Amino acid sequence: MVSDRTTVRLRVGHALTVTETGLAFLQDARRRGELCRPLDWIPEVYHAVGGGEAVIPDALLYYRSGREGGEGAMLRAFVEVDRATMGPERLAAKLNSYARLHHHVPAAAPGRRQRQAFQEPAQEEWRRNYPLFPRLLFVLDSTGPAGIATRIRALRAAAEDLALTGFIRDVPVLAAPLVDLLQGGPAEPVWHPVRDHGSTVSWTHSWGL
Template identity: 70%
Template sequence: MTNVDAGAGDRLALAVLVQYRMATTEQMHLVIAPEVRIEQTRRRLAKLRGEGLVERITLPQAGRLRVWFPTDYGVQVAGEWPELRGRRPPRKVADATAVRLRVGHGLTVTETALAFLQDARWRGDVCQALDWIPEVHHPVSGGEAVIPDAVLYYRRGPSGGEGNEGALLRAFVEVDRATMGPERLAAKLGAYARLHAYVPQLAGRRSGFLQERQEAWRRSYPLFPRLLFVLDGTGPAGIATRISALHAAAGELSVAAFLREVPALAAPLVDLLRDGPSAPVWRPLRNPAQRVGWMYSVHP
C-alpha cells in the first residue's frame, strides 16, 4: 500500500467516525474497507488514536467490545475537509462517558447504515460511506426542528429495474429502539408532515408576495425524502404494536395528505440485517398488510 493510499484510507476512516459519531472496530472495517483484512483496519484506527484524532471505549459486558469515536481535535480537522464542509457540526461525543451512555442507539444507527451500504454493494448501486448523514437539522415554525437519525442518499445502478437506472433516492431514517412509547414514536409522523408543509416567512417582505415563498425543504432536496422507520429493541409483538400506532397516526387528516405524496415505511431491523433493505420487508404505513422494498413508490 502506498503512502497516498494509506492517507486516503486514514482520511476516510476519520471522516466516517466524525459523521457517524461512533462505531465498533468491525463496523468500521465493513464500512470503509471490507475488501482487506480486519487487522489493517485495527492498525489504522490505532494510528489515528496515536495522533489524537480518535479515541475508544471498551464495553466489558459485551465481550470487551471496542467502540471508536472522534476526539474534539478529530472533529476540528475533518470539519475543514470539502466532503464535510458546510454540514451542521456534529453533537460532541468526545467524552467517554457520553459515548457509553449513547452507545446503544449510536451503534444501532451505524448498524442500520451498514445494512444499506452492504445491500448497495451487492446490488451494484451507489451508496458510499459518507452518503449516510446523521442528525441533519431541519427547522420548522415556532422553534421546532425535525432531526432524523440519518439522511440517506442512494443512487440506483443497472439493477434498479427498467427505467430506474441512475435514479437518485433520498430517505429520512428514524431508528427506534423502543425507548419511547408507541404514541411518541407515531407523533414523529406529524412532525414530518409539518416539515413538508412549512413555508418560512421572508424577512422584510409583505404578505402579498406569496409567489416568492416555497417550502423550506426545497432548498435542500428536489423531492421530499421518503420516510423509513427502522424498529429494534423489542420482539414481534412490540413491533406490531409500534406499526399499529404508526398506521393510526397515518390516518390523521394532515398526515394522510402528506403520505399521499411521500412514501413512509416501517421494518424491523432484524429483517433488514437478514434479507437486506431492498427486500420486501417494509410495511407501508398507509397499508401495513403489504410487504415492499424501501424503493417502493407511493400511489394515491
C-alpha cells in the same frame, strides 16, 4: 449519577444501532451493484420548522438505485431508528413532526414582505434541498415480533389522522424490523407501508412517484 449513566448507555446504544443500520444500506448497495457510499449516510441533519424548532432525523440517506455507472433513480430518505426506548404513541407522534416539515413555508423577513408582493408565492423550505420530499423510514429494534407489530399499528393509527392526509399521500412512510434488514438486506420487501395494511414492499418501490 445512575441517571447519567443510563442516559449515556442509551445514547451509545442508539448511536451504534444507527451506525449498524447505515452499514446495512451501504453493504446491500455494494452487493447489488448500486451506489451508496459512506458519505451518503449523514447523521442528524437539522431541518428548521419555524418557532426555533427543528426536525432532526437520525440519518439522511442518499441512494442511487440501478447498476452503478448506469441510469438509475436518486432516492433520498429520512431514517428514524427506534430501540423501543419510547412508547408506541410517542414514536407515532413523529409523523406529525415530519408533516410539519413537509408543509413548512418560512416567513419572509419584515423588510422583504412588500418586495415579495409581486413575486411568486413562497415555497416549502425543504424544496431548497430536495426535488422530492425524502421517504420516511422507521427501523425498529430491541423488541420482539409482538412489539414490532404494536409499533407498526401505532404508526398506521396515527397516519389515519385527517391532518396527515396530504403528507401520507405524498410521502412514502415505511417501517421494518432491523433484524430483517440485516438478514435479507434493506432492498428486500421487508418494509410495511403505513398507508397499506396488506403488503410488504422494498423501500425503493416507485409508489408512482
